[in-house]
Amino acid sequence: MEKRLIIIDGNSLINRAFYAVPPLTDKNGMHTNAIYGFANILFKIISEYSPTHMGVAFDLKAPTFRHKMYADYKGTRKGMPEELAEQLAPLKEMLTYFNITKMELEGYEADDIIGTVSKHFEKEDIETLIITGDRDSFQLASDKIKILFTKKGVSELEIVDKQVMMNNYGITPTQFIDLKALMGDTSDNIKGVAGIGEKTGLKLIKEYKNIENLYEHIDEIKGSTKTKLENDKESAYLSKQLATININIPVEIESDEFLLKDFDNDKLNEFFIEHNMMSLVKKLKNFSNSDEQNSGSEAENTAKAEKIIDYSTDVDEFLQDRHTRIAIKIVRENYLVDIPAILSVCMLSNGKFYAISDFEKIKHILEDENIEKIGYDIKAEYLSLLPYDISLRGIKYDLKIAKYLLSPDNNSYDISEIAMEYGLSHLQSHEEFFGKGKKEKVINPFTKKEVEEYYMKVLDIVDSSYDIVMGAIKDAEMTKLFEDVEIPLITVLSDMEYIGVAIDKKELENQKIEFAKHIQRLESEIYELAGEEFNINSPKQLGVILFEKLNLPPVKKTKTGYSTDAAVLEELSDMHDIIGKIISYRQYTKLQSTYVEGLLNIINPNTERIHSSFNQTIAATGRISSTEPNLQNIPVRLEIGRNLRKAFIARQGCVLVDSDYSQIELRVLAHISDEEALIQAFSKDADIHTQTASEVFGVDISEVTKEQRGAAKAVNFGIVYGISDFGLSNNLGITKKKAGQYIKTYLDRYKNIEKYMQDVVAFGEEHGYVTTILGRRRSIPQLKQKNIMIKNLGKRLAMNTPIQGSAADIIKIAMVRVSNRLKRENLKSKLILQVHDELIIEATADEQDYIKALLQEEMSKAYDMKVELKVDINVGNSWFDTK
Structure with missing residues (x-):
């Protein structure tokens, strides 16, 4: 194998990655976007260029020999952003696990290390590729040394060699130093010759080869160019010294020190998981598998292939066994049919795998409340069985929902990533296995076995994760929330989807x-x-x-x-x-x-x-969201948006009963802050915004103006969302100063609300998370940041999450209570929609009055608070009519 060294300008690449990759943080709030971008390019270049040797050079904070020559060297550069600086140490830790040599030397820059190392390898006739975003390295190009110049962030590399230098500039690599001596370099604060740019500089260097020869023939130069050169002769020579990379720094170099060894996969895996980089965990796995396959014999690789899972399709064998807990996944056709046929019900019970096609024979087991059912995204299984008049009962555990509770801010809860995080068996992601769009795998009787084998691996992960994940939920004190709210909600949302509107x-x-x-x-x-x-x-x-x-x-x-x-x-x-x-x-x-x-x-x-899809693993606050259509986003403040509600109607012989919590978030605020004035206002069923205006502006309720009520309303709701004086000024169209006065007056009057805000932020800073009234946790890593804008965002999230999240908890409890009553009493009326703080039931005419009373009772008693949970109930033939 031909030897090849890749040496990276660490500071250059991490800077490029930082600005190219959108902001990312790990679970502790540390920024990780530069590390993520750097790691991705490492995988890319190792894969594409197959280096045998590798190193990364870094600058140190200490002054270099160039600073001694010129005190203002790089004097115009701004300091490294805190969000980037905090990533340097973990980046270097990551390089250790990649087994890539790191180099830094006090008194010298990374360029000097790169120059010295690359020239050493050139002498040994080993090809060197330098990865950098700094054009200074162009001077190092030779027959054996090429520059991979980063363009468009870190996604594109341009190869620069001697020929490219000649084609692009018409000069040799070493003459590039002379060009910089004339034109200077603003990024390094190298002055050069004032008034000489790249065009003139190139013309002079092409003709005179270097600045020494240029100044020997200065009399041949005419006009203002000669004057400029004469005035800045000293600067030109100094600039050349500053721009010249030192290729003989005092360091011993042994080529073997740069040998690229095997990655420490376990440590890298832990590192990526710790910093919430699950896609890199997957990339590492694929990368390692590829290396193993490339290095092993055919027999060895066959042995490493995933084994085919052995499972039974015998329904009688399944029925003979005694089941206490079943992990379940259903294989359905996925081509265009109204009701996709179930091809088989895959199950794991007592350590045995089953794939039962004659699933109606096991209906009694599926519907047995005493046999626990566990799964991943088990709502899909529940919905698949409904058309066959089978109601999946005894649902105990859903890995996706459990992981959502533990990490509500995650962008994805793909089971393959969860398996990696908990060190369970490797699994292709859903998209990798099933494909997407035109490449989506067709599921039919001919491909069902392949899908069954995939699902058996899924069920193995579900079963293996149970004790680990439930232990984590218990440690986070969310068991009651999980078992009494989130799990029962699965069937409530499924029924709503199935019934539709x-x-x-x-x-x-x-x-x-x-x-x-x-x-x-x-x-x-x-x-x-x-x-x-x-x-x-x-x-x-x-x-x-x-x-x-x-x-x-x-x-x-x-x-x-x-x-x-x-x-x-x-x-x-x-x-x-x-x-x-x-x-x-x-x-x-x-x-x-x-x-x-x-x-x-x-x-x-x-x-x-x-039949809208209702999602309980999207919003970090715990709110339910919906897709196809997104009911939450209908702009009801606009008349044209409100009119859309006319299309949502009750079926013939029914009406829509709309029950809406009144100002639930403000009531939650009164409860958790224990603010007596607010509690009293709600107890009197007063107009809360008029009452607040009266309290804040010190006027009688009868004297509150429209402007004062509007300001009080904006502050009331603004406090819920952690609004600033700037935000309030925009909302009300007033000055920032006046908005600040409104907030101060409000907090002076409602001391307990101010205390709540201070206490919840302090709790978040100490513990790293905040909780709702039911114990739902949300990590607030932003509170640990030094950047004031990010920290202030963390404060707003800390103040808002317990309020908005508690309101979400209450509406979920209400949904479960209402649904249970409807089923328990065998009523014909059905819960069909949940939007924000309202529930809508399609009620038969004869049950209409009873449904109104049922909603009032169950929703108002969903949670025992210091203020009444007031519910407004209206009836109409359309959603529009209920408003």
Whole structure:
């Protein structure tokens, strides 16, 4: 194998990675984006260039010999951001586990180390590749030394060698030093010759070869160029010294010290898990497997292949066994059919695997409440069985939900990543196995065995994780929350999805026509105000119209031109009539495509209902979210948004009963802060915002003005979300100073609320997390950050999470209570929707009054608080009618 050294400019690459990769933090709040980017490029270059030797050179904080020559060397550079500086030590730790040599030497820069090492390997006739984003290294290029210059962050590398230098600049690598001597380098604060740029510098070096020869023939130079060169002769020579990489630093180099050995996979694995880099865990696994396969014999590799799982398909054998806990996963067809057929029910029980096709014979076991059922995303299994009149009972454990409770801010709860984190067996991710889009695996009777084998591995992980994960939940004091709220909620949400909500298709089609008319009218008015037709949906074209043709002041720019986002348009709204039209146009087109047309496209042709998916593992606060459609995002503050609710109707012979918690988050705030004034206001069923205005502004309730009530309302809700004086000033359109006075007056009056805010932040800083009234935890790593903006975000999250999260806990308890009553009493009415703080039941006409009383009782008693949980209940034929 041909020898090859790769040597990396560590400071250059980590800087590039830091600015190229979006902000990432680990569970302790430490920033990790630079480490993540650096690790990815390590995998990439090792894979693509197969180095035999490898090293990473770093700068030290101490001054170098260049600072002694010129005190202002690099004097214009800003210090390293704290978010990057904290990543240096763990990055170097990671390199240790990669078994990559690290180099740094006081008094010298990384460039000097790289130069010395690369020239050493050149003498040994070993090819060297230098990875850097610093053009200074171009001077090192030779027949054996090439520069891999980082472009576009860290995703693209440009190879620079002697020929490229000649093609691009027309000079040799060593002449690049002379070029810098003339043109200087602002990034290093190397002055060069004032007024000499790259174009003139190249012309001079091409003609005179180097600055020494140039100054020997200075009289041949004419005009202002000669004057500039004469005035800055001393600077030119100093600049050349500063720009020259020292290739003979005092360090002993042994080539074998740079040999790239096997990674310490266990340590790397632990490191990536510790810093929440699960994709790198997967990459390491694939990388290691690839190396093993490439290095081993065919027989060895066959032995390393994953074994085929042995399992029984005999239903009688399954029935003969005694079951206490069953891990379950269902194989279903996935091509376009109304009700995908179940091909088999995969189960793990008593250490045995089963795949039962004749699953109706085991209905009594599936429905046995006393036999525990465990799984991963078990809602899918529950929903799969409903069309067959089988209700999966005894659900005890869902690994996905359990992991969500433990890590609510994770972006993904893929079982393969969970398995890696807990050191369980390796598993392909769902997407890797099943594919996606056009590459999605077709599941049918011919492929079911392959899927069964995959699911058996899933069930093995579920079963193996049970004691570990439930132990972690117990340690976090969330067992009651998990068992009494989150697990029962699975069936509640599943039933809501299965039942769906009736849709008035004709109403939507009429709205579609009306929306189209409005959009066409707005287009015409916008074109008239602009004086020409253009693509309103193109930010670039819109930017030209607004800021060049109409001469409106640009608010901010993006990489591609003027920003025309919502915030920018809002700021410009009073400056030209066209702005309001554009805002309306965007509202109408968004609602038309997302909701009017979107709802029409997802109506089930058999049921004439939509079946939204309700998610309990998305929002970190514990809130339930929905997709297809996203009911939470219907803009009900706009009349056109509210009108969409007309399409959500009750089926014939039924009505919709809408029950909405009144100001639940403010009631939670009163409860957890123990603020007597707020508690008393709610106890009297007073208008809480008028009461607050009276308290804060020191006026009688009858004298509270509309402006004062509006300010009190904004502060009330602002406190819930940890609002700042800046945020409140924007909301109310007042000065920051006045907004600050409002907040101060409010907190002076409500001392216990201020104390709550201080206490919950202090708790979060001490423990690293905050909790809801039911003990739901959320880590707040931002509180540990030194960056004031990030720390303030952490404070707002710490104040808001217990309030919003507790409200989420209460609505979930209410859902479980209501659903249990409906089933226990065998009522025909069904819970069909949950949106924000409201529940909607499709009630039969004869049960309508009873349902209203049931909702009032179960929702108001969901949690015992110091203030009443007030519930507003309304009835209508459509969702719109209930408001």
